[in-house]
Amino acid sequence: MNKVARPYLFLLLGIIIAFGLSAWADGINPYDQRIVMSIGINMILAASLNLINGFTGQFSLGHAGFMSIGAYGAAIFTTMIAPGMLGEVAGTGMQDVALFMGLLFGGIISALIGVLVGIPSLRLKGDYLAIVTLGFGEIIRVIIQNIPSLGGSLGIANIPRYTTFFWVFFIVAIVVFFIQQLTKSTYGQGFLAVRDDEIAAEAMGVNTTRYKVEAFVIGAFFAGVAGGLYGHYNELIRPADFDFLKSVEIIVMVILGGMGSTYGVLFAAALLTYVPEFLRGFELFGVKFDSFRMSIYSLILIILMLTRPQGLFGGINFKKLMKVGRKSVVGNQ
């Protein structure tokens, strides 16, 4: 297969899967539908955080903050701005246009805030940056809670349900394609250089400032889009939905998948969304698993860090593995 064409082929495959899923959506019950939808949204969040944490090495604990900005932005657009611009859109083909513009609107606001958050990252690293991003996420939440026109802590209700399987998985495909193409490109190698050794990168003439802010802006944009999708599926958004625990949830997906491994992170997002739901109904010695499933979840995180800190798929080069396999076949002949 042609090396240049391959990513485009994957993108096409992703879009076909998105179409396939949306055709299948009507046939399944709402509970399963919600799980699949959450998997898709979490994939977008995890893949976008992976650009910041995994590829650029900037530890961010405030991704849920970006998500909330996008969710509120998109909800404001479709409920307040769109009716004036496009008229009554619900149920018509125009609803997709409204959703698209809303997502874009939320994503752009989120990206602008991403610039603000990216700037402290120029001076801070490691755990300090983690705390600043955490603080930022909390500040966003408190500010939203105190704006009455955004519903305060009750949030915005009655958001039209425009999000479909197609939209979610179409955007997953776009995000994966974009991040893969970006990080594999000559320009994108700069992200990895910043992660691997910032001082050396700077000495080699890499503009580390620009790469770091860019990673935050792109990551924030896609997190905002994911927030918009979430709002237009859930029909209700509250500041409490986007707290510190949501940020940690996304971080865990990135770590489990292996920082810097896009496909690993996608798999981890699906796994970590599904497993807690699966454990819900489980029973062991008459004790409902539901009550201590989250304890086990955090215990697994600790054990994973002790035994395999690079994540389940981190550090594995699939191409190399395949090549080694081929060589051994040749060797046997």
Place this chain on the structure above:
Amino acid sequence: MEEFLQQVINGLSLGAIYALIALGYTMIYGVLRFINFAHGDVFMVGAYIGFFIYPLLSESLGTGYLTAFAVLLAAMLGCGLLGVTIEFLAYRPLRNRPKLTVLITAIGVSLFLEYTGQIDFVFGADYKTYPTLVERSAVFSGSGLSLGSDQVIVFVVAIVLMLLLRVLVMKTKIGIAMRALSMNLSAASLMGINTNRVISFTFFIGSALAGAGATLYAMSYPKINPLMGVLPGLKAFVAAVLGGIGNIPGAVFGSFFIGTAETMTAGYISPTFRDAIVFGILILILIFKPSGLLGKGGVEKV
């Protein structure tokens, strides 16, 4: 004016509690250079130790200051042991790994304590009412000012513990070892200091102070639940950063500052902004003077 003074008193007594938590952060950062995210949850466990042990102690000791003191000691001892256990099981195996790995492990430990605490047969997710250790009375009141007995106790206990810590760190052999570790861990170990023992001891002391802070906090705010440690923990951390993390007087200064800023915001602007102001201070300090007000800046060497 009276209202202002009242807010200062309230702020300082809140700050004294934060100081006890912040000292743990700053000491652990001093020796290991990492933020113990689980510290706030050790604090939470300290409150529950008091909650469960009070009925047992009050049976044999009756109610009064003796019992209150016993509860304080029990919470300190329990938290200290918990801190040492956490260090031994979760952080020690990661000693030479990248900082990020340790940080994530600390978040894992924090979540584990929070979620395990929420299980019904452990602590339960609902709010519990902390027993009244000492009957609250007004020590001083008049001309619009009031100073409660609980606030006096907070000040006395916090200041005594801080002075003891000062003596421990400056005068004793183990204190000198702790300071040596915070200057250079590998050089200290070459000088024959048993680093693992000193680190364990630091965790014990830091966590015990959090236990004392928890007892004082629960006396003033008697509603306790498994997530109660998150916000005080974060605020104490901000206080430690404000004063310059790794710096013991800095942590105390930062805590009084944060406590006062918080009550001032709640009193004069809006109670809903009291958490936001703390993080706002954090962001400002980290942008303009990341080494903290009393900390020394370091140059990164290649």
